[in-house]
Amino acid sequence: MQIKNTNATSMWRFKLSTKAMVLIPAAVGINYVAKAFAEGLKLPLWLGSLGTYLASMLAGPIPGAISGFINNVIYGLTLSPISTIYSITSIGIGIAVGILFYKGWFDSAKKVWLAGIIIALVSAIISTPLNVAFYGGQTGVVWGDALFAVLVSHSFPVWIASFIDEFVLDLLDKIVVGYLAYFIYKQLPKKLIYFFKD
């Protein structure tokens, strides 16, 4: 007779434990601060998913997805109402990071950029229909929209131009955030990592 180890950690483990309850608001706070940093330095990036990445890496895809979702909802209900609709994208990012981390894509710096490409693809696929519905295909980032304008003026269909606009921005953002999260995760005290992993 086989004995099943019910204590084995599953990627999909989730119960809104006290640990997850305190990690999620912290992740949302990190998203806010990182976004403020990018805006303050006028970087062509959002960096607003750093906390979501870290929450997914520390506690799995579900807490990551919840932090992404809550981040957009709170951001939408305080500063920029339109960002609420992108909460669906944040859920996708949280799940993608959690799965990729569990599968070992964040184990070494050589793999992180590949993980960044996959996360950027997930983000662009979810965001493009929202961009088309609300912004006529634009993303709101100047140089991305300049690319969109060039593509549309060369008779590219709006959906494809919008996807390329979003994907190019996401590609840079998600790879940079991936490396930031990888670097920060490596620097975190081990007791913190084990605390949230339980």
Place this chain on the structure above:
Amino acid sequence: MSDSESSVVLRQNWAQNIDPVTKLLLVACVLLGSLLYKSLTYSLVVLGLSVFLVLAARIQAKALRLIEFSLFLIATIVLIQGLLYPFNRTVLLTVFHLRFYKEGLLYALMLSSRLLSIIFVTSFFIFTTTITENATYLEQIGVPYHTVYVLISVCYILPQINKNMRHIQVAQRARGVNPQSNIAEQVRAIIPILVPLITKTLMQSVERSTALQLRGFSNPNRQQTEKLTYYRAELAHRGLILLAALLGGWKIWMILSKLV
């Protein structure tokens, strides 16, 4: 009429007699409703209703400040769609050799109306409710208090993170990290600030978790807080959920009927 409705305490402003969940459901309905038709007249009607709501609640000054955040985006929509909208045919005006087309400008106006109506209806929620009221009411209508804690604690944690960030910035500046020079140095200064800030934020989360456990947060016997009463809250919830389902279903039906 239920007991809670018969004992409703009327507040001075009519908007405060509407519960936070009804306001959120209203945002969802306007969001779904704004997507229903790709028509300028329809979008302007939705915008008109949202503006009316804001004016009636007397929060127009605050709502206008919220719009400032999206003005740049609206300007780029007008510029790009006015110049490059694929169905552009009729030139409306020429500015510095740039031809703005009527079709593109009308499309940009429709998109802007959609965005503005969402912003206005959201500002109705933002400026007529408080964090404490939202937390108490969510728990009152049966949302698990763990979930309410997660949602509300964000609002209290953010100022703490900002305070930590200022401390770390001062400390790093004292160590020679200067974030006030050129861009390259500013980018390089991100890491020495972000790493300690994130570590500190997570460490404080660990402390918060211990404090919550010690104070018996998971204890099912919760202390009752004062019950909030609103005008016909339950009826409004049911009506708006039904409306949101109808609007969502209608839109899906329209998409599917085009595909078949």
